[in-house]
Amino acid sequence: MILAYIGLGNMGYIIAGHIADKLKQDGEPTLLVYNRSNAKVDALIADGKHVQSASIDHIARHADIIFTCMFNDEASKQIIGKDMIGSGQMKHGAIIVEQATIRPDTAEFLASIANEKGLHYLTCPVMGAPPRATAKLLVPLLAGNPAQRKIVRPYLENVIGKVVVEVGDSPGSALRLKLCGNYIIVTMVEMIAEALTLGEASGVGQNKVQELLAGLFAGTPVTDYAQRMTDETYDDVRFSLDGANKDTTYILDLAEKSNADIPMAKVFKNHLDKLTSDYPSLDISGVVGVVREASGLPFNLKKA
Amino acid sequence: MILAYIGLGNMGYIIAGHIADKLKQDGEPTLLVYNRSNAKVDALIADGKHVQSASIDHIARHADIIFTCMFNDEASKQIIGKDMIGSGQMKHGAIIVEQATIRPDTAEFLASIANEKGLHYLTCPVMGAPPRATAKLLVPLLAGNPAQRKIVRPYLENVIGKVVVEVGDSPGSALRLKLCGNYIIVTMVEMIAEALTLGEASGVGQNKVQELLAGLFAGTPVTDYAQRMTDETYDDVRFSLDGANKDTTYILDLAEKSNADIPMAKVFKNHLDKLTSDYPSLDISGVVGVVREASGLPFNLKKA
Numbered sequence: 001m002i003l004a005y006i007g008l009g010n011m012g013y014i015i016a017g018h019i020a021d022k023l024k025q026d027g028e029p030t031l032l033v034y035n036r037s038n039a040k041v042d043a044l045i046a047d048g049k050h051v052q053s054a055s056i057d058h059i060a061r062h063a064d065i066i067f068t069c070m071f072n073d074e075a076s077k078q079i080i081g082k083d084m085i086g087s088g089q090m091k092h093g094a095i096i097v098e099q100a101t102i103r104p105d106t107a108e109f110l111a112s113i114a115n116e117k118g119l120h121y122l123t124c125p126v127m128g129a130p131p132r133a134t135a136k137l138l139v140p141l142l143a144g145n146p147a148q149r150k151i152v153r154p155y156l157e158n159v160i161g162k163v164v165v166e167v168g169d170s171p172g173s174a175l176r177l178k179l180c181g182n183y184i185i186v187t188m189v190e191m192i193a194e195a196l197t198l199g200e201a202s203g204v205g206q207n208k209v210q211e212l213l214a215g216l217f218a219g220t221p222v223t224d225y226a227q228r229m230t231d232e233t234y235d236d237v238r239f240s241l242d243g244a245n246k247d248t249t250y251i252l253d254l255a256e257k258s259n260a261d262i263p264m265a266k267v268f269k270n271h272l273d274k275l276t277s278d279y280p281s282l283d284i285s286g287v288v289g290v291v292r293e294a295s296g297l298p299f300n301l302k303k304a
Numbered sequence: 305m306i307l308a309y310i311g312l313g314n315m316g317y318i319i320a321g322h323i324a325d326k327l328k329q330d331g332e333p334t335l336l337v338y339n340r341s342n343a344k345v346d347a348l349i350a351d352g353k354h355v356q357s358a359s360i361d362h363i364a365r366h367a368d369i370i371f372t373c374m375f376n377d378e379a380s381k382q383i384i385g386k387d388m389i390g391s392g393q394m395k396h397g398a399i400i401v402e403q404a405t406i407r408p409d410t411a412e413f414l415a416s417i418a419n420e421k422g423l424h425y426l427t428c429p430v431m432g433a434p435p436r437a438t439a440k441l442l443v444p445l446l447a448g449n450p451a452q453r454k455i456v457r458p459y460l461e462n463v464i465g466k467v468v469v470e471v472g473d474s475p476g477s478a479l480r481l482k483l484c485g486n487y488i489i490v491t492m493v494e495m496i497a498e499a500l501t502l503g504e505a506s507g508v509g510q511n512k513v514q515e516l517l518a519g520l521f522a523g524t525p526v527t528d529y530a531q532r533m534t535d536e537t538y539d540d541v542r543f544s545l546d547g548a549n550k551d552t553t554y555i556l557d558l559a560e561k562s563n564a565d566i567p568m569a570k571v572f573k574n575h576l577d578k579l580t581s582d583y584p585s586l587d588i589s590g591v592v593g594v595v596r597e598a599s600g601l602p603f604n605l606k607k608a
Contacts, residue, residue, distance in 0.1 A: 176508040194566040201564035204480040260505035261598035262498040267567045294565035
């Protein structure tokens with residue numbers, strides 16, 4: 001079985017490395033890898049990973065399972081929809097596994113054109129940031145045809161995470177669940193920002209609130225975000241505003257289509273808009289600065 | 305040293321029991337206990353606890369440390385301010401430890417009248433619901449004069465919780481921090497309600513979102529609230545709407561006085577108002593029904 005990975009961004013790079021390790025361990029052929037810029041491919045090779053550089057065309061013609069993790073819907077439509085499926089060169093029964101957070105409708109569209117050509121398109125976005133990816137603690141959300149899910153699952157379970165959540169047969173379902181997950185993350189970020197600011201503004205001090213958050217939410221992403229906000233390390237971008245804006249737009253679109261009333265997402269969106277306009281290159285945790293300013297405090301409490 | 309506990313509500317009852325156990329273990333006199341209705345006092349006695357029923361007057365005249373946990377500011381002002389401090393009968397240097405969530409200003413007022421009489425008033429609200437109290441896993445937030453905090457601390461640490469957070473010298477500071485904590489709880493409840501509803505409305509199903517929440521927030525109050533919402537057990541009141549309304553009013557008042565911008569608390573308040581108006585006797589977790597209705601779903605998904 002020939003596997004491939006297309007799109008070696010922050011997450012794709014780490015996941016591809018884990019899958020390559022799994023293939024090596026099982027005595028399987030090297031993982032074919034492609035990235036828009038070659039540097040990430042070279043880095044995987046320099047790292048001694050069981051991988052081989054390949055073109056999109058080569059991957060389309062030879063791979064049985066192709067994981068993809070590109071930045072947006074347009075890239076998925078172009079490379080999966082046109083360059084691969086549209087080429088007519090793919091192996092019959094080949095399985096594409098979409099790992100990017102794209103619109104559920106885009107996933108349904110790509111699945112339908114794959115099916116027309118006797119190909120399969122699964123979705124498998126993941127919950128968890130790069131440090132969790134490195135630690136093989138991602139939560140993959142897998143959806144699509146059950147027979148193909150069964151084939152792909154061994155390359156995820158205990159490879160990139162301990163637990164694989166099987167979402168359903170519809171390829172859009174995993175994306176919808178991922179957007180629910182992203183809703184949880186962005187409103188959690190807003191909640192932490194507001195709680196720290198309430199503590200600071202009321203005179204009790206943000207550090208005491210941080211202690212409280214650590215007590216209530218030990219071992220969760222809450223403690224990490226609270227730390228980044230009080231340390232004011234928003235220059236270290238782990239969740240970019242580009243990504244946050246894309247996710248929030250998709251969340252609000254999903255809510256509108258579903259008639260779901262989620263006003264907290266709109267509260268976050270307002271603060272995100274302000275942050276993006278004032279400081280477009282910061283990490284999402286910089287939203288605390290916007291909340292501080294709205295509360296008559298400076299953007300940064302410690303740094304000038 | 306004579307200790308007393310006034311106010312045996314859901315939390316006070318459990319905490320008084322733990323303090324009585326500590327006194328027994330140390331060979332100290334029984335804990336003097338008072339409650340508005342006698343049933344809770346009788347229950348502690350029937351439970352074999354190291355306690356003794358006493359009047360407010362008796363407690364005021366004999367106790368060295370008096371814990372109080374009454375429902376609202378008015379009760380604290382009456383019993384602590386008038387019946388005890390105002391009686392002029394208290395032991396010189398006696399310490400009152402306020403455990404109720406009252407307004408920070410009320411606490412500052414009671415501390416000032418205590419000081420005038422050579423008495424001490426500390427605040428020690430706690431984070432954590434009754435099950436955490438039973439398990440001695442509360443987080444007490446202790447504030448007031450450091451010398452008196454040192455005297456009281458041994459009756460809290462490893463008695464009702466593992467970690468005592470020392471908030472500061474101002475009695476109002478622990479209440480302000482407690483309100484920050486309550487802000488975290490109520491916005492967390494709203495976030496869970498909206499996330500489950502987004503999952504349900506978008507067709508992925510609330511149970512998949514619950515799985516996600518469990519993965520992200522294992523071992524935190526999130527999983528418990530998500531369970532109560534999907535089980536629809538809002539009739540089992542653990543956090544009453546009376547309590548939620550009081551807390552939310554105090555949070556918004558604190559934010560207004562501090563000029564803190566916390567729009568998420570207002571989002572929750574809107575849903576809480578609707579819930580209180582439609583179903584005044586439910587648990588706070590019933591807010592998910594309001595979010596469902598605002599999203600075109602029925603209040604209950606499972607039950608008629």
